[in-house]
Amino acid sequence: MTAQILDGRAVAAGILDDVKHDVGEFIKEYGRVPVLATVLVGDDPASHTYVRMKANRCRDVGMNSRRIELDASITTETLVNQIRELSEDPEVDGILLQHPVPDHIDERAAFEAIAPSKDVDGVTRTSFAMMAFDEGGFASATPGGIMALLDAYDIPLAGKHAVVVGRSPILGKPVGMLLLARDATVTYCHSRTADLAEQVARADVVVAAAGRPELIRGEWIKPGAVVVDAGYADNRGDVEFEAAAERASYITPVPGGVGPMTIATLLAQTIRAARAHETARQNSAIPARNQ
Amino acid sequence: MTAQILDGRAVAAGILDDVKHDVGEFIKEYGRVPVLATVLVGDDPASHTYVRMKANRCRDVGMNSRRIELDASITTETLVNQIRELSEDPEVDGILLQHPVPDHIDERAAFEAIAPSKDVDGVTRTSFAMMAFDEGGFASATPGGIMALLDAYDIPLAGKHAVVVGRSPILGKPVGMLLLARDATVTYCHSRTADLAEQVARADVVVAAAGRPELIRGEWIKPGAVVVDAGYADNRGDVEFEAAAERASYITPVPGGVGPMTIATLLAQTIRAARAHETARQNSAIPARNQ
Known part of the structure; x- marks a missing residue:
């Protein structure tokens, strides 16, 4: 292997x-402890694990989490109302809705109930447009974490050709905009891309965010x-790691690459x-007269 | 010339x-006439012309314009308050802020004062994210007009490689998202792109939106x-028309291509x-009990 590891665990720490x-x-x-509210719907075990990890990291850095x-x-209406309450609650600084939510819920409506000033997970339309x-x-x-990881290794981006594989609203699309x-010159590829191999072969920076091992x-x-692997399905990344590491200059491992950066970004934004x-x-x- | 003209004037009509x-x-x-409000700041002659053209087209289709x-x-504060009044005015259906506004004004703050339900020019963060x-x-x-023009000629997009040259918030970025x-597989190029010629040479669809003749x-x-020219600086397009038309299958003229589609889209959205x-x-x- 010739690539240097982009050590997300170390940078996140x-x-x-x-x-x-x-x-x-x-x-x-200010005499108070910052609060991150996490909202979890249903009992998907992986989602429970993620939320618990986030609460643990909150505690590690001295913040409170409200689960x-x-x-x-x-x-959807009940969920939206719950999130609106958190948006209006002066004690809550950040709100995270753990996704995915069950299929019958309108996830977008739930995201939009998050006040932009508390959208520390960057999921609202407002946050997306502000990134863009x-x-x-x-x-x-996750996109914010990827940028912070690239910056930690001083990887140049201006004028480079970045290829993003995937176009989800919270991963592929925003990382391309960042x-x-x-x-960077940015190409978005996805499941309908005709010549994925050729597109990737031209990239100075590849961000794999397709969720397909x-x-x-x-x-x-x-x-x-430079290869950034934001995949995580079945505990494997979207990139064939060993073979890619023979060619890349830098590469993220899975796990220990992008994952830890996501939580670090969440708490830094909180x-x-x-x-x-x-x-x-x-x-x-x-007072008004001083304004 | 071998290319077929994408006749924006005819499609817009x-x-x-x-x-x-x-x-x-x-x-x-409904017993009332739809109203498009246009807001113009300063006395740039080109902007006055554009606003007058839009008002004329409103009249042609039987809508009222309020200038x-x-x-x-x-x-900025005065402008924001003016636009907010229009956002709250039940008689106003659509709002267009003619851009560019003078440099001392925060254009983004002015755009964001437009209620998303009246953002018929598609300039707010909400509209951008909803496009994306x-x-x-x-x-x-303009991006909406470009898509309508491509659709009028049944130009296939799925799986095609589209290269967008330009990344402004109201032209390059949204057309790429659409x-x-x-x-389509979409590449964004811009002034910092290292190899513009090579990038463009790979495109099945080129959208030129750089504003550089x-x-x-x-x-x-x-x-x-397929070549779509959304440029208009100095009455010339961003594309060397004659030479491009020798190679393209379809091409927009300037004027008479994208320009007329922009106004048509504005009024269709109003x-x-x-x-x-x-x-x-x-x-x-x-009544509440029937809901």
């Missing part, structure tokens, strides 16, 4: 250390390319949201 | 005929490709907005 420090400062300054668990049979327009909103957590905002063959990778909320409160408390 | 018919039906059904003209010196997520919102007018929603050389076009407003009013008028 560094980010979480910074978050922990920021949380300490925040508590000293809302709802029965799989609830209606480079307006500094909250990034979708790469475009960093001046080992869809991307190692032999397709251009020598020296402390950022908490600070923004306190700043907004202070500004609105200034 | 057909769409405007349909809109005129729909407006007639709407007036009979708001504001001094170039107004603040294929959720059936209002398309940005092409992606139609299952004749940036795209005819010799770059793959034989048989009558759609008017119907949606009436439907929403009827639903909210139903």
Whole structure:
């Protein structure tokens, strides 16, 4: 293997250390603990595990998590109302709706009930457009984590050709927009792409986000390319790791690559949201004649 | 020349005929005339011309336009408040803010003051995300017009490689998302793209939206490709027309290609907005016990 590993675990640990420090400062300054609310619908074991991991990381960095668990049979309306309550609750800084939700629920309606100022998982339409327009909103957590990982290794993006395989609203589409905002030339491939091998073979940076194990063959990778594997189905990535690592200059392992970066981004965005909320409160408390 | 012309003037005329018919039906059904409000800031002659053309087309199809003209010196806050009033005005169905606005104004804040249900020019973050997520919102007018033009000639998109040159929030980015929603493989190129000629040479469909006259050389076009020129700077397109038309299968002229489609899309979306407003009013008028 010739590629250098993009060590998401190590980079995420560094980010979480910074978050922990920021949380300490925040508590000293404002006398309260930041809160991430997690909403889980139904009893999918993997989703329970993810939510528990997120709650554990919250505790590690000194934040509180508030876990809302709802029965799989609830209606969209009930879920939307629950999330709206959290959006209006002054004690809650960030809201995460664990997806996927059961099929009968309108996931988009539930996402849109999250106040943009608390959308620390970057799932709302507003957050997506702000990513696309480079307006500094909250990034979708996995795409934001991928960018932070590339930055940690000083990987140049401007003028490079990035190929994103996958086009989901919370992974493929936003990561492409974040790469475009960093001046990469960006190609979106997907299940209907006619010549996936050729498209991937031209990439300086490949982001695999299709959720199909080992869809991307190692032999397709251009020598020296950077390979980011955001797949996770069946505990395997979307990229044929061993063969790709023979050709790539940098590559993420699965697990230990993108996964840890997702949680780190979520918590980094939560402390950022908490600070923004306190700043907004202070500004609105200034008497009108001073504004 | 071997390419067939994508005749935007003729296709737009057909769409405007349909809109005129729909407006007639709407007036009979609801006893009022749909209204498009146009907001113009400052005295750029080209912008005045565009707004006047839009008002004329409104009249042609039987809709009313309400023209708001504001001094170039107004603040963002004044403009935002003006647009909010239009968003809340039950007589207004669609709102168009003519861009560009003067540099001191926060254009994004002004766009976001447009209620998504009246965003018939497709400029808000909500409209952008709904385009990207294929959720059936209002398309940005020019990208929506481009798609309607391609559809009028039954040009296949699924599995084709589309290259978009340009990445503005109301043209390049949304047209790429609309092409992606139609299952094209989509590449975004821009001023930092290292190998524009090579990228364009691989395209089955080229959408030129850079605003740089004749940036795209005819010799770059793959034989048989479809060429859509959304440029208009200095009355010239972004594509070297004569040379490109020797190689393309279909090509838009400038003028008479994308331009007329933009206004047609704007008005088609305005009558759609008017119907949606009436439907929403009827639903909210139903007594609660029947809901």
